[in-house]
Amino acid sequence: MMTGKTCGHGWYRRFLKRHHILSGWTSESITKARNGRTRLFTTLYKVLIEHKISSSRLFNMNETAFDTNKGSKRVVAVCGSHNV
Numbered sequence: 001m002m003t004g005k006t007c008g009h010g011w012y013r014r015f016l017k018r019h020h021i022l023s024g025w026t027s028e029s030i031t032k033a034r035n036g037r038t039r040l041f042t043t044l045y046k047v048l049i050e051h052k053i054s055s056s057r058l059f060n061m062n063e064t065a066f067d068t069n070k071g072s073k074r075v076v077a078v079c080g081s082h083n084v
Contacts, residue, residue, distance in 0.1 A: 012024070015076075016076070020079075021078055021079055022076050022077065022078060022079065023076070023077065023078075023079045024075070024076055025075050025076075025077050
């Protein structure tokens with residue numbers, strides 16, 4: 001067992017070659033998170049208008065609730081997976 005080390009690119013490539021059901025992907029968490037936030041604010045706006053809620057009733061939150069990592073990550077998933 002390797003402690004504190006990462007697998008090399010060659011190992012990763014051979015692993016995927018041995019396991020045909022798997023494939024390498026780049027995760028799309030930022031796009032999905034952005035779409036989720038867009039839906040959230042659209043729904044929030046509709047509720048505010050529909051129920052005539054004052055903006056003084058809205059509360060702020062800090063950035064710890066949002067993933068700000070803009071980098072994408074390589075992941076291994078079953079071939080044909082849509083939610084990676």
